[in-house]
Amino acid sequence: MAYWLMKSEPDEMSIDDVLARPQSTVPWFGVRNYQARNFMRDGMQVGDGVLFYHSSCPQPGIAGIAEVASSAYPDHTQFDPRSHYYDPKSKPEEPRWQMVDVKAVRKTRLLPLSELRANPALEDMVLLQKGSRLSITPVTPAQWKTIQALLK
DNA sequence: GCCAACGTTGGC
DNA sequence: GCCAACGTTGGC
Numbered sequence: 001m002a003y004w005l006m007k008s009e010p011d012e013m014s015i016d017d018v019l020a021r022p023q024s025t026v027p028w029f030g031v032r033n034y035q036a037r038n039f040m041r042d043g044m045q046v047g048d049g050v051l052f053y054h055s056s057c058p059q060p061g062i063a064g065i066a067e068v069a070s071s072a073y074p075d076h077t078q079f080d081p082r083s084h085y086y087d088p089k090s091k092p093e094e095p096r097w098q099m100v101d102v103k104a105v106r107k108t109r110l111l112p113l114s115e116l117r118a119n120p121a122l123e124d125m126v127l128l129q130k131g132s133r134l135s136i137t138p139v140t141p142a143q144w145k146t147i148q149a150l151l152k
Numbered sequence: 153g154c155c156a157a158c159g160t161t162g163g164c
Numbered sequence: 165g166c167c168a169a170c171g172t173t174g175g176c
Contacts, residue, residue: 007173007174009174032172033159034159035159055173055174055175056173056174056175057174060174060175113175130156130157131156131157131158132157132158133157133158133159133172133173133174134173135173
């Protein structure tokens, strides 16, 4: 069992949007960063805990709890020339980009980035490191536990 | 809109 | 393999 933080722009896909979907589940398409892809492909297992983070919005922070709902499989948007996420260099016989399904578990209070930064127990979070921009980052069990307590 | 930080591309 | 140029992310 591992833990992750996944960023989503609420204008694109908020925690409410995911909860409103069938099975509260969404395919996490559009990741175009190798490190983030590798976390999905090599690290994630069904049932892993996910902190659902709202980014690029007025109040960035953790907005909900989710879980990994599938193992990694090819992201079909990479082959669609009309898609914003089209990658002409990726071939169907050798897909470059993968995705997983993510299932929303519950909405939480908005736990703002500023509150995460202010908590000494969380100072090592990958999310909070200088210059960190990864849309998918690992979370340690201790960090997960701290955040669960903050969301109680 | 600004800008720091980082990733990718491509010429050499 | 180096590295300049460019594109993207994302908080502010």
